[in-house]
Amino acid sequence: MVRFNDIVDEILKYNPQADVPTLERAYIFSAQAHKGQTRLSGEPYLVHPLEVAYTLTKMNLDIPSVVSGLLHDTIEDSYVNKKEIEEYFGKEVAELVDGVTKIGQIPLKTSEDSRVENFRKMILATSKDIRVILIKLADRYHNMQTLNFLNSDRQVDIARETLEIYAPLAHRLGIEWIKGELEDEAFKYLHSLEYKTINTKIAKKKKERDAYIHEVIELLKSKFEQYELHAEVSGRAKRLYSIYRKMMLEKVELDDIYDLTAFRVKIDSVKECYLALGLIHSFFRPIPGKFSDFIALPKPNMYQSLHTKVVGPYGEKIEIQIRTHEMHKIAEEGIAAHWKYKEGRAFDPKEDKIFGWLRRVIESQQELKDNKEFMEVFKIDLFPDEIYVFTPKGDVKELPKGATAVDFAYAIHSQLGHKCVGAKVNGRLVPLRHELKSGDIIDIQTNPAHKPSKDWLGFVKTSRAKTKIRQWIKAEQRERSIELGKTLIEKELSKHDMSFSKMLKSGELLNIGKEFSFETVDDLFASVGYGLYTPLQVLSKVIPENEKPGKLKQIISSIKRSKDNAIKIQGVDGMVVRFAQCCNPIPGDTIFGFITRGRGLTIHAADCPNIHTYDEQRRIEVSWELNKGFTYPVKLKVLGDDRKGLLSDISSTMASNKVNIIGAQAMTNSDRTAAGIYEIEIGHMSQLQKVIKSIQKIKGVRSVERILGTV
Ligand code: MN
Numbered sequence: 001m002v003r004f005n006d007i008v009d010e011i012l013k014y015n016p017q018a019d020v021p022t023l024e025r026a027y028i029f030s031a032q033a034h035k036g037q038t039r040l041s042g043e044p045y046l047v048h049p050l051e052v053a054y055t056l057t058k059m060n061l062d063i064p065s066v067v068s069g070l071l072h073d074t075i076e077d078s079y080v081n082k083k084e085i086e087e088y089f090g091k092e093v094a095e096l097v098d099g100v101t102k103i104g105q106i107p108l109k110t111s112e113d114s115r116v117e118n119f120r121k122m123i124l125a126t127s128k129d130i131r132v133i134l135i136k137l138a139d140r141y142h143n144m145q146t147l148n149f150l151n152s153d154r155q156v157d158i159a160r161e162t163l164e165i166y167a168p169l170a171h172r173l174g175i176e177w178i179k180g181e182l183e184d185e186a187f188k189y190l191h192s193l194e195y196k197t198i199n200t201k202i203a204k205k206k207k208e209r210d211a212y213i214h215e216v217i218e219l220l221k222s223k224f225e226q227y228e229l230h231a232e233v234s235g236r237a238k239r240l241y242s243i244y245r246k247m248m249l250e251k252v253e254l255d256d257i258y259d260l261t262a263f264r265v266k267i268d269s270v271k272e273c274y275l276a277l278g279l280i281h282s283f284f285r286p287i288p289g290k291f292s293d294f295i296a297l298p299k300p301n302m303y304q305s306l307h308t309k310v311v312g313p314y315g316e317k318i319e320i321q322i323r324t325h326e327m328h329k330i331a332e333e334g335i336a337a338h339w340k341y342k343e344g345r346a347f348d349p350k351e352d353k354i355f356g357w358l359r360r361v362i363e364s365q366q367e368l369k370d371n372k373e374f375m376e377v378f379k380i381d382l383f384p385d386e387i388y389v390f391t392p393k394g395d396v397k398e399l400p401k402g403a404t405a406v407d408f409a410y411a412i413h414s415q416l417g418h419k420c421v422g423a424k425v426n427g428r429l430v431p432l433r434h435e436l437k438s439g440d441i442i443d444i445q446t447n448p449a450h451k452p453s454k455d456w457l458g459f460v461k462t463s464r465a466k467t468k469i470r471q472w473i474k475a476e477q478r479e480r481s482i483e484l485g486k487t488l489i490e491k492e493l494s495k496h497d498m499s500f501s502k503m504l505k506s507g508e509l510l511n512i513g514k515e516f517s518f519e520t521v522d523d524l525f526a527s528v529g530y531g532l533y534t535p536l537q538v539l540s541k542v543i544p545e546n547e548k549p550g551k552l553k554q555i556i557s558s559i560k561r562s563k564d565n566a567i568k569i570q571g572v573d574g575m576v577v578r579f580a581q582c583c584n585p586i587p588g589d590t591i592f593g594f595i596t597r598g599r600g601l602t603i604h605a606a607d608c609p610n611i612h613t614y615d616e617q618r619r620i621e622v623s624w625e626l627n628k629g630f631t632y633p634v635k636l637k638v639l640g641d642d643r644k645g646l647l648s649d650i651s652s653t654m655a656s657n658k659v660n661i662i663g664a665q666a667m668t669n670s671d672r673t674a675a676g677i678y679e680i681e682i683g684h685m686s687q688l689q690k691v692i693k694s695i696q697k698i699k700g701v702r703s704v705e706r707i708l709g710t711v
Helices: 004-014 020-033 048-056 063-071 082-105 114-129 130-144 152-172 178-189 193-206 207-225 242-252 270-283 325-340 356-365 369-376 405-412 414-419 454-458 465-493 500-506 508-515 521-530 535-539 548-562 609-613 646-656 685-696
Strands: 232-237 261-267 306-311 318-325 386-390 396-402 420-426 429-430 443-444 577-578 589-598 601-607 619-621 632-641 660-668 673-682 700-705
Touching: 004 020, 004 048, 004 063, 020 063, 020 082, 048 130, 063 082, 063 130, 130 152, 130 178, 152 178, 152 619, 178 193, 178 242, 178 325, 178 673, 193 242, 207 232, 207 261, 261 270, 261 325, 270 306, 270 318, 318 325, 318 396, 396 405, 405 414, 405 420, 405 443, 405 508, 414 443, 414 465, 414 700, 443 454, 454 465, 454 685, 454 700, 465 535, 500 508, 500 577, 508 535, 521 535, 601 646, 632 685, 646 660, 646 673, 646 685, 673 685, 685 700
Parallel strands: 261 318, 577 601
Antiparallel strands: 232 261, 306 318, 386 396, 420 429, 420 443, 589 601, 589 619, 632 673, 632 700, 660 673
8 A cells, every 4th residue: 555655755765855845735635535434445535646646756756746636536525626726736726636636527438439539539628737637647547447346337437438548648649558568457357257368378488488588698698698689688477458359459369479579679879779679680580561660760759769579599589679678668658758757869850650749858858957947847738729529328529619509400410400499508509600729528409490591601610510501502492593583484475475384395495404504404493593594594595576575665765765866776566676695684683785787786784795896986875774574673682780770771771782672671580680671673783783792782781692482
């Protein structure tokens, strides 16, 4: 059992100036907080924080970390709160203890492999300070050692969580000894039978193996001495879980595994590592393809070593790792090694595979002056660009920072996104644009009648949400366009006593569509509704010729009226008026007429590029006769701030666009916005677009949209 003095002794070994009084205060504080509490083992609860703090000294951690180790369960398991800890031990310790408490509250549900990685990231993202994870690992290390006191269901749950989440975290931070311990302990509970079998067999052959290890070590040593290499050689049985994993992966029996032992050569310099490797290969035949150079290419967790497999004295395979003393310390202690051995310059900062944050730590380490400054580095945001949040069922979703409830809804399912009206974050109702934080539990509220809004595009962060919303809007616009186009064509046909439904049934409308290269009638309707073609253009072939001049007469009469004496056109009725093919002017466009000899009057759009090729003198100013046949009533919904003068600004903007307002209704909402619905007369889409654009420019206007049907 660890006593408080053991902790102090350990700390003084690596930090002779350690603030022992603060440690003492933390010890007393923890003892008071946990007074009367016992562990399931029957021991006083205080044993646990002492063990955790002791493990932290084994990682050579700083005083705030060890103090936090002593206090780590006080918030969760006693009446103490964060504020109190801050009062007594300062903000740094309070943050660390709070961080450890928060990790404990993450509802970890381990299941599919892909999600496990997200859980690990979530822990990293929630912690914000690597020391929090180190304390949590020390906590888990002791809990695993006392797991036998729990019931078997809890044992399996905790063991699995340890194997899937905490052991990989320890590995990622490069703390191999903790990783190994956690794995072996978890293995004991998850596959107890296999654990026992391997354990027994290894124990049985212990004597034999010890003799063998001794023999190989002596052999290696004598060779090194011959060549004056000062190397430390050791051999040990491999860890149980790594043997088990090897058996599973390579589908071999325990008796077949020769390399149950691993040999290690520790040496002074990198140069000597390669010398030793060459020497070993000269007397033990290397097995092809079994050599790895992790010195030149370190692993992401900073691990460096040379690995080789050779054929040993009995024809057996031997695995040998060769590394410098410094590499060894980092291999065993990982991040923690940096507290002690700050000169760790063995890492190539160019190594891209090192995790971003880890690389920053290592690079910035060069400029760090003392431990305290070094510690600051660990307070960086580990995942500056991501957040990790939960579904109500406990699944983790990764989202970019700044993601909102709508992003979350679309990340689950596009239908959930389309129908979402609000969200509960950690049980509290929030608006859709609410920004999520790591660790939030989000419950999306839906309404089956709800539809996505264009406004959402203004705040969603994920491209998935953006794409889904745009797709929906596009599909909806198409639907509206089809409806509108249908109505316009139907109206136009009824003017000429033709039946829309008959033409639809007979396929005549489809044929018309095909002439315009449309595959379906809906495509044809949509093109009219969208304003690509006018109903007249589309129907020009089916409308009897003698019914068309009506329209042309109107144009000519407007020429006569507006340009009374400018040009006298003889024989108006007989004059051919055509629309230029190059620009296809349609109602709403500004137009010019050009008299062409023998071909009558050709009407061009004012912005037609061909207009300049015509003789100025042949130009006649013409305008559309916007009678009822050429205007379409359109309803616009304008949403804006509820401010004085907004309504009059909107109507004067419409007037300056020469748009006639047929009807208007306005209402103010409780959220200080005003909504207005204007029914206006529009000759063409382009005019409508102009009006919409200029209304959008009015101060306080939030959105302008065209609506169909009754509102
Ligand atoms: Mn604990």
